Amino acid sequence: MSTSWSLDNNLGDMSRRLGFFKNLQRLTNKIHGTDNADEIVFELSEDICGLFHCERLTIYLLGDDRQSIVAKVKTGLAAEHEIRLPICEQSIAGYVAATGKTVNIRDVHDQAELLRHSPSLRFLDAVDRRSGYRSRQMLVAPICSAANGELLGVVQLLNSRSDAPFPVVAEEGVQALAQTLAVAFAQHQKARPTLPGKYDALVSDAVISTAELDRARQLARQQDVELEELLSSQFAVKRPAIGAALAKFFGVPYEPFRAGRIRPLKLLKGLQRDSLEANRWLPVAETADGVVVMAVDPEQIKRSRAASEVFPDRPIAYRVTTQREFAQSLGQFFGAPSPIDAVAGWSSEGDADDASDVGSNAEVLSGAADTELARLVNKVIVDACQQGVSDIHIEPRPGLEKMLIRFRRGGALARYSEVPAAYRSALIARIKIMSDLDPAEHRRPQHGEMKFKKWGPLDIDLRVATLPIAGGIEDVVLRIVAAGEPIGLDDLGITAHDLERLQALIDKPHGLFFVCGPAGSGKTTTLHAIVSHLNRPETKIWTAEDPVEITHKGLRQVQVDQPAGLDFAAVLRAILRADADVIMVGEMRDRETLAVGIEASLSGHLVLAGLHTGGAAESIRRLLDIGIDRFSLADALLGILAQRLARRLCKACREAYQPTPEEFRQLLVEYADEVGQTTLWQSDPQAAAERVHADWLQHYASNGRFTLYRARSCDACAGSGYQGWVGVHELLTASEAVKQQIQQRARVAELHAGALNEGMRTLKMDGIEKVLAGIIDLKQLRAVCSR
Template identity: 70%
Template sequence: MSADWPLETNLGDMSRRLGFFKNLQRVTTKIHGTSNIDEIILEMSEDICELFHSDRLTIYLISDDRKSIVSKVKTGLASHQEIRLPISEQSVAGYVAATGKAVNIRDVYDDRELAGHSPRLYFLKEVDQRTGYRSKQMLVAPIVNAQNGELLGVVQLINNRSDIPFPGVADEGIQALAQTLAVAFAQRQKERPVLKGKYDALVSDAIISSAEFELAQRSARRKNSSLEEVLRMEFQVELPAIGASLAKFFGVPYEPFQSERIRPIDLLKNLKRDYAEANHWLPIEETSEGVVVVTIDPERLKGSRMVNNIFPKRRIVYRVTTQRDFSQLVDQFFGALSNIDSVGDLLSGLDDDEVGDTPGSNAEVLSAAADNELVRLVNKIIVDAYQKGASDIHIEPRPGKEKTLIRFRRDGSLAPYIEVPASYRSALIARLKIMSDLDISEKRRPQDGKMKFKKWGPLDIELRVATLPTAGGMEDVVLRILAAGEPIPLDDLGVTPHNLERLKDVIAKPYGLFFVCGPTGSGKTTTLHSILSYINKPETKIWTAEDPVEITQKGLRQVQVNKKAGLDFATVMRAFLRADPDVIMVGEMRDKETVSIGIEASLTGHLVFATLHTNSAPESINRLLDMGMDPFNFADALLGILAQRLGKRLCKSCKTAYQATPEDIQLLLSEYCAEMKDTAQWQADAQAAIERVRQEWLARYASEGRFTLYRARGCDACAGSGYKGRVGLHELLIGTDRLKRQIQEHARVAELLTTALNEGMHTLKMDGIEKVLSGVTDLKQVRAVCIK
């Protein structure tokens, strides 16, 4: 063994052991004797490394929300960015914080050794990858208040300078050091220094170190920016922490922004937006204490007496708030401004070399994600997508130095929107994860979340967010803009008169089971809400279980499914049966339990609606039977199945009319009648069946025996595509007695289809061709969504 460190030569040598603890005693005495713990741990960090013969030292303190630990002392790392780790097994220090156990690891890259501590323990390699440093040995201990067992932080030593494991006596030493730090930190919590500045409490409360605070001040001066903005953006200091610091300095309570706050019309009647922004104060409510006024500088406002001049003879109660909270409050009371920069201007503000593409710590990625230009760009992307009528936003990073592609899906088709510099791809993904409350450190597994954009931008919309790891260590993000709003009246849904009459008859039944089926994004939920709106009467109790709740309407009792909380569709369905329902709507039936409860409910006097992910109405029957449903109960319960697709609608502004030739009509007839070849009419006389269809078309769609069709042209309104909006294509299967007998006999899909056609069902393609004759769409779009 090396003789560099006494503890590594002969652990049985008491004199050397005593020498180590004597030096440890000097360090602990110095820590106990200081009045400024922040300065002493910075000064003593090198002494601690020397004592333990360690290459690096990191001391973490627990965050305000007690969900993570934050680095306050680091040796050997040039970056001033804090390291924030969740209290979990995603990192060694996080594991120690979570379990309260000290660890002595020989090699943090040895997965087998890590598994010996916990099967889920993981070492974060990102910092090593960025700096080229190789972490190996690690000695880590929790800092715990001995009086109440409260976790205060973690002390971590990295790499023995002799490149051998830390010896056993070092285990004792680091735990003694952790106890000393615990006493010092606990004492500091009791003794608060006199505050000289608005943000001094951030240092005294260990939110940031004094060195980091000085860096923030210099950065604010250099960038000509506010100190609050630098603390938030560059050092990730949370708004509640800044507000708490302001409250201690001014001696008044902190008032955070509240999105549900009611606008006080009476108090605001004499105030204008420009005045509020210039003088930084607003009244928020009147209580028994007086008029509550929110401001970013209570002392200045009290001295000016401008509030007393506007509200004479009334008592004023002051609250302090942050600049960010105040800006949101102004937008809330006076309306958000729409002066968002153009995409080109925002992109030009992103320097392609400003953020390195080498993987770094979460703190550095977060800092880039909080960059003001990037924040505005993300907001602009979402606002543009909404205003352009996009249903989805696709973020597609590409490897190397290729730019990240962003595409919008409009009317079912993807089109490029912008490209973002490659160096910002990690920060862009991190920003979206932050907005969606997803784990930014998890990049190896898909994640799902939801974003309330009102919290971050000027629109009151929600987005469903999905991340997916892709080749080359990339991550794609897809955002679905949820179509919140009122239900479309059933008569305006675009259902042909043939289907609409039959649909109204079915949903007027007092009990039974009705399905709407189709792929994702085919408008199933919209159709179900139109149906519910049609039957929504004061005497009817309607329960819905949805994920997410997109459309709301009066009279419905709507439940948001929350799988993380154990509230899945089956659980909600069972609860509905005890809540005296007349009608139940289930957002999705994909498992045997949910379908079984639906059948049970329909057979006991309830009308049940649900959606299915299947291709056609007859196929849905076999899918449900394959789940293990009792064919007799299912057949008794079934009222009908509506299959649905969305095709592109011809742009009303530019579609061009033309007289259909006999060849055009013959083509439509052949496409239409190809669906009827197994029906009784076709088998009896094919030509008579074709002629019967022709005569129906002449009576319904022709004028003076001539058909007018339309073709796409393209204009500014439809961005040159010729199509704008969507049209629904429907296939309605009714649960007739003959069809129910076939279900009980496990008939094949082809047999079910033939029976349904014989009894008047129109297939998706037949319905689409009728909409071609109506001038709503063209045959190309019908074929695109009805292909078999």
């Protein structure tokens, strides 16, 4: 479920409010149709996040000890992990559970804001530190029984996608959602009266007492260890007894570790140890009942359909096992875990061997699939994803030097690990195999795409490029393709001034709109945000892309294939015969594609396209220099959005300071240099400067004083001072005056001045406003917006 509008702080429109609660009612019906709480968390999470326009949802349930709340979160395609919080003010969710209050927090890292709720309230950032995720806004409500007001759990919404506080309508909505969840949980309890805890059968079977089980649970929380291991080590509970309790809880037979079990080669074919270990299931035999699958949590494996997708034509006989016996069975089939799993622990053993000693290509190919190298490559990619890395650089060095692996995160490269030189040929061959490249080709560059789901536990794609370098070795760069969902226009960082003008342009039924900038400036993201804004049931949208990185429901997306003769121009011509309303072209590289795009826009289509050019005015001149007819371009053009990406200051550690008079004067001079060609500035520079200063005072000053920010360092930003990216934009609207200049083949300076008089703000002007707003610093401004 998704709404066609974005939650913000200006929801005065009653129809939008009614639309929100109408969608909430539909979601309520879905919740009441679920079988258990886990199904709500794992299957309806996306719907709930879409409705509330947030990034994450967590639902906590009251723990067995009634002194804590527990949530299940996904850690992989099917794996999950428990988060347990005490009911107290050590965390925001724990505070809500303790007080029964709904809280709406603008910034969980702002201690002053937390103090307004309670003097001892703290944000528990341990999960953020482990995952690399950055929590900001939080909206949390208690889930209480309608019958007696008893606490059942807590629902938590995290990070508004507009990076603004959750509005009042969201507070009302989350309270209604909490009431719905309370009713649903009560229905689930009546429909399926299961034991409240996995190990409660140990008490009913007189293995241990209730007091001992409660004590074991308390110690497990204090020591941060698994309850199963603590029961075995400190309370002398035998594994078969634990297995019997699990069997009663899950309602499936217990499967112990069997020392003489034969490895089922047929069942394990194509399965990776890492994936099985992460998801905690293992096929152990095939009987008359079907494929016997042992799992630590059989219900979760059933829900995820992990086993049924691997064995689609055979029945699955689920069995439960203890965590220790699962690890023993996994080691029995795949061998002990290799020390290669800890990449940083690679020793120098083997460094004395030259890389050529690894063997021939044929030997490398046959050995790479099942050895430590496969697990090493998987670990590097998984670690990169968990750390929010954009690019993985694998850099062999000549001779016997170790191969360096570096990660690019937040625009900066940092060392990840080193690998002995003896492994470099095999490791690069492994990556080529995973990317469908030729492992025997070392003299020419290659590029391809890796579908990592085929090889590892994450459903991600990577773009892979190899390049021969001096010394007969090859560099490899893997770019992690961003997740497939588009972001909204409100999330691009476009200022309100430009956003209003942009929406007016793209809502027109036909014309040509360009997004321009150098490689890596976020053009594709912006184009897809515009397409997402236009994507409605009554609109047919086609895209031509190379490659297709972001997907939408309802779009028809075509992958350009140059070797097959399917270039952008050919795809665009085909789309013109496919009854399109909106056409998006990832990149217009040549005159032919541009000419077809202009033809399409003049024949009643809205065409959105990317351009590898600099500023907005320079783009017009570049199009004319390519040979595009100036009259056709003037008739078709709606506007051009030029953009760059700047590194966003880390909110957790950015340092505030008051600029000196000289610093502020320099900022005003830089702004004046941008607008010096406008009629107002040329006629009366002093009045124009005072007008700009007054505008800044109104929007960015407090008590007549300006506050700027600079980068510092903290764990949240890995010591860089920056976290994430923000766009810096320049929007040129093709007004009648600008169209006339195009027809006259005006110079860039004339086009630039004309656009400024029509209200355009340059990249530098937009960047200066983002400096004043505390989003970026002066260093980023001058690095990104210099001409």
